[in-house]
Amino acid sequence: MHIAVLGAGAWGTALSVAASARHEVLLWARDAAQLDAMRRTRCNLRYLPDVGLPDALQLSADHSAAVAHGGAGLLVIATPMAGLRERLAALPGDTPVVWLCKGFERASGMLGHEIARAVRPGRACGVLSGPSFAQEVARGQPTALVAASEDAALVARAVEAFHGPSLRVYSSNDPVGVEVGAAVKNVLAIATGMADGMSLGLNARAALITRGLAEMTRLGVALGARAETFMGLSGLGDLVLTATGDLSRNRQVGLALAQGRALPQILQQLGHVAEGVLSAATVHARAASLGLEMPITRAVVDVLEGRIAPQQALRLLMQRESRDESG
Numbered sequence: 201m202h203i204a205v206l207g208a209g210a211w212g213t214a215l216s217v218a219a220s221a222r223h224e225v226l227l228w229a230r231d232a233a234q235l236d237a238m239r240r241t242r243c244n245l246r247y248l249p250d251v252g253l254p255d256a257l258q259l260s261a262d263h264s265a266a267v268a269h270g271g272a273g274l275l276v277i278a279t280p281m282a283g284l285r286e287r288l289a290a291l292p293g294d295t296p297v298v299w300l301c302k303g304f305e306r307a308s309g310m311l312g313h314e315i316a317r318a319v320r321p322g323r324a325c326g327v328l329s330g331p332s333f334a335q336e337v338a339r340g341q342p343t344a345l346v347a348a349s350e351d352a353a354l355v356a357r358a359v360e361a362f363h364g365p366s367l368r369v370y371s372s373n374d375p376v377g378v379e380v381g382a383a384v385k386n387v388l389a390i391a392t393g394m395a396d397g398m399s400l401g402l403n404a405r406a407a408l409i410t411r412g413l414a415e416m417t418r419l420g421v422a423l424g425a426r427a428e429t430f431m432g433l434s435g436l437g438d439l440v441l442t443a444t445g446d447l448s449r450n451r452q453v454g455l456a457l458a459q460g461r462a463l464p465q466i467l468q469q470l471g472h473v474a475e476g477v478l479s480a481a482t483v484h485a486r487a488a489s490l491g492l493e494m495p496i497t498r499a500v501v502d503v504l505e506g507r508i509a510p511q512q513a514l515r516l517l518m519q520r521e522s523r524d525e526s527g
Contacts, residue, residue: 204270212278377429393454
């Protein structure tokens with residue numbers, strides 16, 4: 201199969217490396233200087249410096265050539281969520297596409313499938329998500345993902361593209377649930393990072409993950425997802441990984457906030473996008489518009505926006521009235 205991956209960040213590069221053992225993969229980068237360096241070194245020094253690029257992996261800065269390469273097989277958008285709309289709008293009409301973006305578009309508050317519905321109505325599209333750190337995928341360490349779309353043929357194509365010896369890809373027809381899980385888990389990972397940074401213990405971590413999952417499910421169901429999706433890879437699986445794994449950028453943000461560091465400094469030192477920082481306010485706003493309470497998310501927003509310190513956020517959460525666990 202011909203596969204084109206648009207975006208040479210860590211995740212786009214990792215999936216390109218994984219798929220190039222069995223398919224003809226072309227990786228597109230907007231930055232010509234970055235691409236030249238990758239050609240010279242056969243390595244993505246900025247994002248995956250410890251992983252060599254296979255000889256079979258093609259590299260290109262020509263967007264039209266990349267789209268043509270993937271058009272007959274599968275096109276994968278691997279930009280941050282902020283770039284998804286632009287990439288979708290630049291595609292020819294019937295190009296089959298899935299994206300790796302996780303989060304809400306900041307300007308519109310839309311998830312990926314909502315952006316696609318507005319930009320490419322009625323066209324086949326979907327999302328590939330799940331608990332995965334790019335470094336581990338690139339190294340061939342065992343990983344499981346989920347491909348989700350209302351178009352069964354597109355899901356089958358995504359499974360064919362990436363399912364292999366070290367990468368299991370499951371199928372889903374609930375892209376709404378998969379995207380909500382992928383977006384909200386980043387916010388909850390910031391909360392868990394703050395708790396761990398304050399040395400609150402494993403009990404607190406378990407409580408945050410469990411109640412965070414309840415918040416995630418509540419929002420997802422209100423947006424049209426199925427509740428059972430959140431017990432799968434893109435819900436519970438991705439939440440546990442992102443909240444507890446130290447390779448998680450969102451968790452690192454939370455840990456640093458607990459140390460009293462300023463958010464601009466944290467993000468500058470991080471050097472990569474932490475989608476939870478960009479998505480937190482949108483998650484809370486969409487929940488509020490639906491009349492939903494998401495207290496953990498609200499606490500994260502208040503800390504990120506400088507209204508309260510992590511220690512105050514903890515006190516406010518612990519002072520909430522008791523309620524039925526199913527609520």
